[in-house]
Amino acid sequence: MKKHLFLVCLLLFPATVFAHTRGGEALGFVSGLHHPVSGWDHVLAMVAVGLWGAQLGPPAVWLLPVTFPMVMAFGGMLGLMGVQLPGIEACIALSAIALGLMVLREAKPNLWAAAFLVGFFAIFHGHAHGTELPPGANGLLYSIGFVVATGTLHAVGISIGTIHRWPKGRVALRVAGAVVMAGGGFFLWRALA
Amino acid sequence: MRRLLWLLALLVVIPLPAHAHLMNTGLGPFYDGLAHPFVSPEDLLPVIALACLAGLRGPRFGRAVLFALPAAWLASAVAGPMLPLPFATAFMTIALGAMVAADKPLPLWLVVGGAVVLGLLHGSGNGVELARQKSVFLGAGGIAVALFVVVSMLAGQVTSVRAAWARIVVRVAGSWIAAMGLFMLGWSVKR
Numbered sequence: 001m002k003k004h005l006f007l008v009c010l011l012l013f014p015a016t017v018f019a020h021t022r023g024g025e026a027l028g029f030v031s032g033l034h035h036p037v038s039g040w041d042h043v044l045a046m047v048a049v050g051l052w053g054a055q056l057g058p059p060a061v062w063l064l065p066v067t068f069p070m071v072m073a074f075g076g077m078l079g080l081m082g083v084q085l086p087g088i089e090a091c092i093a094l095s096a097i098a099l100g101l102m103v104l105r106e107a108k109p110n111l112w113a114a115a116f117l118v119g120f121f122a123i124f125h126g127h128a129h130g131t132e133l134p135p136g137a138n139g140l141l142y143s144i145g146f147v148v149a150t151g152t153l154h155a156v157g158i159s160i161g162t163i164h165r166w167p168k169g170r171v172a173l174r175v176a177g178a179v180v181m182a183g184g185g186f187f188l189w190r191a192l193a
Numbered sequence: 194m195r196r197l198l199w200l201l202a203l204l205v206v207i208p209l210p211a212h213a214h215l216m217n218t219g220l221g222p223f224y225d226g227l228a229h230p231f232v233s234p235e236d237l238l239p240v241i242a243l244a245c246l247a248g249l250r251g252p253r254f255g256r257a258v259l260f261a262l263p264a265a266w267l268a269s270a271v272a273g274p275m276l277p278l279p280f281a282t283a284f285m286t287i288a289l290g291a292m293v294a295a296d297k298p299l300p301l302w303l304v305v306g307g308a309v310v311l312g313l314l315h316g317s318g319n320g321v322e323l324a325r326q327k328s329v330f331l332g333a334g335g336i337a338v339a340l341f342v343v344v345s346m347l348a349g350q351v352t353s354v355r356a357a358w359a360r361i362v363v364r365v366a367g368s369w370i371a372a373m374g375l376f377m378l379g380w381s382v383k384r
Contacts, residue, residue: 062361062364062365065365066294066364066365066368069368069369069372070291070294070368070371070372070375072372073371073372073373073374073375073376074375076375076376076379077375077376077378077379077382078379079379080376080379080380080382080383081379081382081383139376139380139383140234140235140373140376140377140380141234143373143376143377143380144234144238144373144376146376147369147372147373147376148369151365151369
């Protein structure tokens with residue numbers, strides 16, 4: 001009986017905790033991963049880039065999704081450096097309108113013009129979202145999660161865009177472009193109201 | 194243009210306090226070093242980009258980088274801490290990621306030179322922490338072994354890529370790493 005009591009006392013004996021966690025690693029990555037999908041204006045534009053790329057075919061199908069994250073990161077870097085940009089929210093909404101319009105019209109401009117259009121708007125997305133680091137989170141891991149999530153949204157757009165090979169799929173894609181445009185219009189109205 | 198280049202060069206060599214902490218596995222300094230690259234994205238990202246770049250360029254590049262990178266890293270960590278240059282590591286990540294995304298032919302000396310510079314820069318950053326822990330040789334040895342494994346696995350895998358789409362996947366990964374490098378540069382400035 002005394003032996004059992006001793007064991008119970010031993011279990012209840014408080015010891016110093018050594019379970020140190022490294023500062024905000026998991027929080028940073030998960031926050032970064034979650035951030036792009038938490039705002040519909042961003043999601044619409046990202047998916048539209050993939051849809052448009054799928055309509056344009058190779059090499060735009062992978063060149064546009066490569067351009068966007070790189071230029072977006074440049075915009076994020078400008079934000080981190082304290083460079084201010086005017087009308088960010090309105091430009092993000094405009095990006096959805098412009099990219100939706102491209103998908104709706106099945107526009108096929110020069111490859112560099114398409115990359116420029118996508119890259120121009122990417123700066124505003126990066127500036128707005130790339131710098132919103134939750135307190136205590138690891139900045140680099142937040143950025144990694146952010147880039148991975150953005151790239152994945154492009155991949156979702158490209159995957160949906162594979163329906164482009166069928167006549168009805170083409171029509172559906174153009175309707176999707178109209179939906180993206182309408183969403184962009186709503187966010188523009190909200191940004192300017 | 195020349196002024197801008199001077200400004201960039203100056204930014205690269207500005208030293209900042211080191212933040213290259215080695216993790217404590219509880220298994221000793223060798224294993225601490227072995228685990229270090231896998232829990233330090235600022236070290237791992239440019240290594241992944243370099244391994245992909247070497248793999249895209251072919252087996253000859255892969256073999257050269259496989260030995261050049263760990264050797265330079267080990268030598269720099271053991272030689273003693275130099276001034277840590279976080280801007281330079283961010284620039285290296287951007288440059289290596291962009292080269293993978295571009296997938297253009299490059300001379301062997303440039304890729305091997307990139308591996309040596311990367312090893313010297315990051316090795317010196319790790320050397321600061323290793324010197325503090327008084328376990329330079331074992332810790333640096335562990336890091337070098339981990340790098341050897343990472344480069345051999347990645348470069349070997351990428352070298353064997355034949356399908357066009359798979360090569361594009363590697364290039365997209367390079368562009369993501371360049372994007373992460375841009376953010377790394379931003380965080381270095383904001384720090």
